[in-house]
Amino acid sequence: MNVAEVLVEVLADAGVQRIYGVPGDAVNGVLDAIRRQDRLEFVQVRHEEAGAFAASAEAKLTGLPAACIGTAGPGAIHLLNGLYDARADHAPVIAITGQVSRANLGTDAHQEIDLDALFQGVEVYGQTVVHPEQMPDVAIRACRAAQARRGVARITIPEDIVSESVPGGEQRSSSAIEVGEQTAAAEQLARAAKCIADSQRPTIMVERGARACVDDVVALAQRIGTPIVRSLQAEDVLPDSHELSMGGHGLLGTTASVHAMEHCDLLLLAGTDFPYREFYPDGGPAAIQIDHDPERLGRRFPIDVGLLGHVGPAVRGLLERVPERGERTFLEGCQKSKAHWEKLRGMLEHADHSPIHPQHLARRVGELADPQSIFVCDTGAVTAWVARHMPVTPPQRFTLSGNLASMGFGLPGAIGAALSHPGRPVVALVGDGGLSMLPSDLLTAVRHELPITLIVFNNGKLGLIQMEQEVEGFPENETALQAFDFVNFALSCGARGRRVDDHEWLDEALREALVQDGPFLLDVRVNPDEITLPPRIQASQAFGFGLAKLKEFFAQFGS
Template structure:
């Protein structure tokens, strides 16, 4: 029988789960745990300047790697700051662990300094949400929290009074372990047979692929090629389905392409492959549909599917490939031609010379310096639409706040990407509004020597909101934002900053940034034009 501090058992279990870094900010209700971390070399503590950054980075790390991201905070204000990043993890269905400090166990319930009802606050966001009552519970509850985060694909919150970490506990026979079995779900034969009948009858099938296609890319492409179906990728699936595949029509919706929108309306069969695409207006008016997903709760959630298939996408789609007959190519060839015309129009936009730098010019230049295994951390706003349309990903990884669509996610995502993949190129694409929401943590990238290139699309306004206001028939109001010299900010933080007001300056800045061993901000002044016009 061994007797150690509860906090040391937590460290050992985190290592067993493969955790090698934690995002957080020290404070008085996690100081005992910080002491245990100080003595541990295998788990790196990443000191962020705002807990929201830590939670968003943990979420991005999980999206990129499939492994659990871990963040921590003090009680009260620190816990409140975690919420945005945890909701991002919840909405994008990725496992995150938040270790949240609480006031002393002898003070809980007395309304003492910084005490909040933390369980109540996290109840909506967390798939696991528990307060530890005694030090003896802590190791087993930690295992439960992490296992639930993986199983339920969401954030687990473990609330611990700091004094409990310092208590010594005896561990002889642990109640739980760090083992987690990843389920392999085989689709029901009857459902597959019914889906095969729909595929056989269809003359204009369209595949809408989501992030659930990760790991099944080859199977999905083989199926699409067999049944001669256009492929449309959701934004989180951009890069999973290569943009240069001739059957890939691009994205769908507000940020999508004309060919994808037209093909979807003409389809006589919709195949939803690893996605629960929510925008009903962009889906067929009245076409039969097959939806394949490992999560039963999303089958038919946003579209009245004819056949729901619960199972892993790869085996299910491979089975369909073996059963399907070769189809006529007229429908596919029609939309491959439309795709060719659309891509030519996009290229013309990128090639045209204008006095002022335009957003598509920035993406054209990024394309030139982007490596084949680069990680692109994309922010939310008009930059999302520009990137979806103009940047071509084929093998690169994209991380974005997809469902919550929170501005300010790109810098945390870039930090997480560089920690996950130190040898890969990391590029952040950010609007000036999104960057200014969390730019203080650029100094975190500098502190931990995380070379990255952050390209700020600076039009000095919240441009997408301006367009939305005008679409409603209202005058645009309060969308202008005061200009910040982002290049000077980068230098002040110890990084490198460049200002680009034309294409030549941008080319030079990107070339220098690619060779730099420091974090770089490129402040790209772009023309104020809407991507939706």
């Protein structure tokens, strides 16, 4: 077996099912090895960044390793943004990159880039193969590192080594890693149980790490009478309709979640690495954190007890140690705050007039979507409307570019979701700004006849950026977007499409779009003047916004 064949065999044994990428001279040998086997699929995309985004989305949704490939020089460089998305959200992705021939390394040859230096900040493991004898060891280590450390592993192969024979390469491979649950120490569980017993106003915050054991988390919350808040990335972990759920937290969260966090005297962080320090509670409440990665314990917020292990065993251990609490005053206060928030939210969501309110659009998408839908959200104002107003109910799934928050993720992420979950409808929620960054891979969706519905929240501008400018006191500047005919673009790609700008036709258009078995783009012209307000408005933000509006007013007169 040659280097490329061994690489493909190791990837397939590790659980990789497809590689997203663009052909190129330095990786043609790898693509030929893929062509000559039937365990691994190559998915041609129109831009390597889209391929990396698709791999990242697949890995986030499945928990299994996914892969992408780029040729030497620009092909490898184009992977970077999608790989940083995988790094930021702890997704196991293996990146294969081509490289100039070994004789040309260090000579400033055509398309030569120092890829070891380029990928240093994004990878948990990276290696350039310069001898056939390094295989399959390098490939095995890369696969294991990506899975064990939940991150990006890179293998770079110079073009002159791809077809060289590997001595004994067929004798060693790598099976997929089965990671067992790690249980926190009994002494630490006892300390955590005492903290809970001593508290009066506990709050639990969950993220993706609690997905597999959310029933246990709910049981603990019911026993101690505590509200549950979640991060945006946990949109599909616990539905907002649950009586204990206060909804999302952070800039795009709810007033109820802010209330639960600001007034708690104990914060239990369950499987979350929530990065926004300004949205943690002031006043120093006691804190317990459950995480299987020791590096994450206490790095965002000071903790009193760190439970090193997976969330499920830790929560079940606490359930055995914590007595039932009859006191529900704090929980009831949070539920009143939630009821007030839902009343306000309902007024925005049920606005039945034109121009179409994005809050209403988000609500109706969630209500009309198939119960098996996978939602993929882009970054921008659309994230705010979806986070607050679109209901997601398990077994529905949800993903986005979380910690990196990169625009352009929506369509490629939907491709990764659809290919890794055949038979399930995928709904991509995108803004006109995000979609126009990487629109060409609609051709990829058409080529594979993927059941992807693109809902475009078209407000004609970079709405979230405008809000960020204005709360800082700057007048709106360069956020308006030139109009683009998304529907005709979709038709030219071979997809179906429709535009709607009248509230009267919205439900009919959504029903048509959401039942298609192939790519369908629905361009919805939403009210461009809707404001994406944070759940808690600071005086400085209000002052900055007012100042910006004054500047915008006087700018009309050239002043």
